[in-house]
Amino acid sequence: MSSADLLQTALTTEDPESRRRLVEASRVLALRENILACTKCELRQNATAPVPWRGGPSAIAVVGEAPGRQEDMEGKPFVGVSGKLLETALRHAGIESPSFINAICCRPVGNKWQQAVEVGADKACDPWFWQQLEMSEAWIVIPLGNAARSKFRRDDKDYVGITGMRGQAYWWKRWLIMPTFHPAYILRNRQLESTFVEDLTRARKQQEDDDTPVKLLKGYDASSTLETLRQPQDGYDQTQKDKLNNHLRLRGWVMARSHWLDDDIVLVRDEKVRVPDKVKGVVYSVRELSILSHMDRNWGDAKRLHNAKKSLGGVIVS
Secondary structure, three states, X not given: OOHHHHHHHHHOOOOHHXXXXXXXXXXXXXXXXXXXXXXXXXXXXXXXXXXOOEOOOOOEEEEEOOOOHHHHHHOOOOOOHHHHHHHHHHHHHOOOOOEEEEOOOOOOHHHXXXXXXXXXXXXXXXXXXXXXXXXXXXXXXXXXXXXHHHHHOOOOOOOOOHHHHOOOOEEEOOEEEOOEOOXXXXXXXXXXXXXHHHHHHHHHHHHHOOOHHHHHHHHOHHHHOEEEOOOOOOOOOHHHHXXXXXXXXXXXXXXXXXXXXXXXXXXXXXXXXXXXXXXXXEEEEHHHHHHXXXXXXXXXHHHHHHHHHHHOOOOOOO
């Protein structure tokens, strides 16, 4: 079934939850179809087929460089020898079911990143890369090696190699970046395997010590229009207000004042979480706010979406 067929089915489905799931599935399938049909650069001529991401929604996305020979043959990222080492290391680190994404979708000749850059594949694949990362719903990104880490440079002077960057963490827009070695490098340097697992374990612990929403707001692309809020709610004094904010943070929520939308909002990590009635504000999931923040060029659409949610009592809508 094609993405168009799925969408048509969704439009004729009466149950709202089923409709939401079908629409989401059609978006995922449409992105895969577009990637597989891509002929934007020369790499496609020699590749068996482009290799889209694999894995469902996850807090962690593992970002590689490009497909290798085995990945090119199977159409899946990280299924070769390096991928098997990575899977073992992830298992030892306690990371389950991350998303796997490559910076470019087609195999370069000789597995050489420089050849991909020379034909403009890194730029041609940019839209696909960011859409795949958004689709993964990850907030922790683990770039493997220098090529993958280059997608998240902090500024034009940020050319520190992976040896100097591994083991560190920094915010880049709304993602927490935690670089480490590429598994192919570990295959050649087995003495670093324990260090590789330690880096991955650090990412898993970061996920478990999740203070995500507060950090997301601080590192968010829309940070210029959103600020962390500590204004009293109606009927609450300062002590009660602090207790409420602590209550929210412990459950993966944060209150914020949006001058952009002229309202209080509640940012929630998980769309299934119920926000207490005493919390006043329009409720947004992290993903919804991400979508909204990308509507800057069409302010009217963003405002209409926000007003629609507000008129529905701030409930989460697809």
